[in-house]
Amino acid sequence: MAEEKERNEAILSNIADGIVAVDRDGAIVLWNATAETISGVPAEEALGRRVSEVLQRDLAAGDGAPPGERSISIQRGDKEVWLSVSEAVMADAAGSVAGRIFAFRDVSSERLVEQMKSDFVATVSHELRTPLTSIYGFAETLMRGDVEFSDTERETFLAYIASESERLINIVDDLLSVARLETGTLRLTVEETDVAAVAREVVARVQEHADRWEFQVDVPNGGVVVDADRDKLSQVLLSLLDNAVKFSPDGGKVSISARRRPDGAEVRVTDEGVGVPRADHQRIFSKFYRAENGTPGMGGTGLGLFLARGLLVAMGGRIWVESKEGQGSTFVIELPAASSGQVQAPAERAAV
Amino acid sequence: MSLRVLVIDDEAPIRLLCRVNLEAEGMSVAEAQDGRQGLDTARAETPDAILLDVMMPGLDGWSVAEELLANEETRRIPIIFLTARADIRDRARGLGVGGLDYITKPFNPVELATLVRDVVAAVERGEREELRAEKLSELRELLGSA
Numbered sequence: 001m002a003e004e005k006e007r008n009e010a011i012l013s014n015i016a017d018g019i020v021a022v023d024r025d026g027a028i029v030l031w032n033a034t035a036e037t038i039s040g041v042p043a044e045e046a047l048g049r050r051v052s053e054v055l056q057r058d059l060a061a062g063d064g065a066p067p068g069e070r071s072i073s074i075q076r077g078d079k080e081v082w083l084s085v086s087e088a089v090m091a092d093a094a095g096s097v098a099g100r101i102f103a104f105r106d107v108s109s110e111r112l113v114e115q116m117k118s119d120f121v122a123t124v125s126h127e128l129r130t131p132l133t134s135i136y137g138f139a140e141t142l143m144r145g146d147v148e149f150s151d152t153e154r155e156t157f158l159a160y161i162a163s164e165s166e167r168l169i170n171i172v173d174d175l176l177s178v179a180r181l182e183t184g185t186l187r188l189t190v191e192e193t194d195v196a197a198v199a200r201e202v203v204a205r206v207q208e209h210a211d212r213w214e215f216q217v218d219v220p221n222g223g224v225v226v227d228a229d230r231d232k233l234s235q236v237l238l239s240l241l242d243n244a245v246k247f248s249p250d251g252g253k254v255s256i257s258a259r260r261r262p263d264g265a266e267v268r269v270t271d272e273g274v275g276v277p278r279a280d281h282q283r284i285f286s287k288f289y290r291a292e293n294g295t296p297g298m299g300g301t302g303l304g305l306f307l308a309r310g311l312l313v314a315m316g317g318r319i320w321v322e323s324k325e326g327q328g329s330t331f332v333i334e335l336p337a338a339s340s341g342q343v344q345a346p347a348e349r350a351a352v
Numbered sequence: 353m354s355l356r357v358l359v360i361d362d363e364a365p366i367r368l369l370c371r372v373n374l375e376a377e378g379m380s381v382a383e384a385q386d387g388r389q390g391l392d393t394a395r396a397e398t399p400d401a402i403l404l405d406v407m408m409p410g411l412d413g414w415s416v417a418e419e420l421l422a423n424e425e426t427r428r429i430p431i432i433f434l435t436a437r438a439d440i441r442d443r444a445r446g447l448g449v450g451g452l453d454y455i456t457k458p459f460n461p462v463e464l465a466t467l468v469r470d471v472v473a474a475v476e477r478g479e480r481e482e483l484r485a486e487k488l489s490e491l492r493e494l495l496g497s498a
Contacts (some may be wrong), residue, residue: 084406134363135458137365140462250409
């Protein structure tokens with residue numbers, strides 16, 4: 001009998017779930033090692049007390065509660081921990097409750113992922129609805145039979161339909177690229193690409209709808225040629241410039257520079273905006289991350305930098321940020337040299 | 353007398369969309385591109401109605417509505433939320449903070465003037481609370497069927 005009890009206790013103490021048993025009076029008689037880890041309460045502090053005293057809440061579902069696993073939260077220090085709890089009632093020969101056993105797992109990280117997914121769906125829905133409003137709205141407006149719009153007005157409405165459609169396409173492209181990056185099905189068309197030319201094009205696009213900012217393009221004559229997928233590089237630079245504008249709400253200078261390096265090219269995008277706190281320098285590149293020091297209500301899917309890094313890594317490059325909070329940011333990109341070696345200064349340039 | 357409407361939205365195309373469609377129905381329109389500017393314009397011009405976006409840089413629409421309703425000069429101006437936040441809890445929040453209607457984007461701008469006119473007329477008849485109660489009960493029905 002003693003041997004069996006010992007064996008049972010050995011199993012329970014090594015099991016991956018937290019196991020807690022209480023007697024008919026609700027006093028804890030078993031608190032295994034996993035229960036200690038999950039709750040942060042050692043067994044010697046828990047044994048003999050009631051669960052509600054130890055965890056500041058009860059694990060029992062109460063009479064009439066539906067059977068099966070339930071999610072509840074407990075506090076471990078200042079951290080909220082979510083548990084998935086199942087419960088078994090032990091009855092004595094007379095059929096009355098002789099005790100209860102609870103098994104639980106820490107599901108906090110699963111819960112966080114679910115929360116992030118649900119926030120993401122809400123964000124994407126918002127991001128899609130905004131350009132759709134303009135497209136649908138201006139189309140309906142143009143179809144009004146009771147108003148005669150001038151040619152200039154009609155052109156403005158059509159231009160908005162076009163530019164907001166483009167915005168919608170960019171969001172959908174981002175979503176597709178993320179899905180492809182994650183499934184390893186992203187296709188790159190790597191060819192010799194002049195970073196300087198791409199930078200100029202992207203600046204021209206961003207400038208169209210950001211007239212409060214001063215844009216500066218600093219690229220050497222003769223261009224900076226790397227091996228890259230031109231469209232993807234353009235997508236990355238667009239995302240960086242959009243961020244530069246978004247995070248410098250008071251306007252200011254946004255500059256983009258490209259330089260040849262012995263083993264590749266370096267592109268720097270600098271703004272005079274809110275900056276990135278040191279602690280977030282890595283985190284900003286993670287999926288769904290959205291800046292907290294940005295102003296609330298700022299748009300964005302939280303995919304831009306995640307995607308930028310993914311695309312650059314896929315092209316053999318890398319990206320990082322140099323910034324202090326409140327003092328603007330510089331995003332630095334490195335890309336490998338073109339296999340033809342054209343990244344080196346052209347002869348005529350070197351001779352100057 | 354023509355109605356004067358203030359549109360508070362950070363998206364220029366959406367402000368234009370509201371402007372042309374409301375002006376087409378004889379209303380006059382003022383615009384504000386963020387919450388702070390919206391509050392200033394509302395105090396200065398006391399429009400007959402406000403179309404208010406929620407997610408804007410700086411002061412968001414919820415805070416703008418609260419400030420408008422807390423201020424003696426602006427608390428009688430009917431607020432209609434106009435937002436891409438389509439979640440039912442956001443609708444409840446919009447009506448909860450004192451909005452009289454809640455339009456989710458995308459919306460048909462051709463119908464905007466009628467909607468504004470109806471809300472303003474109901475408020476002028478002294479039916480502000482009835483209107484809110486009606487919208488809240490619509491919402492409860494939606495919640496019930498969800």
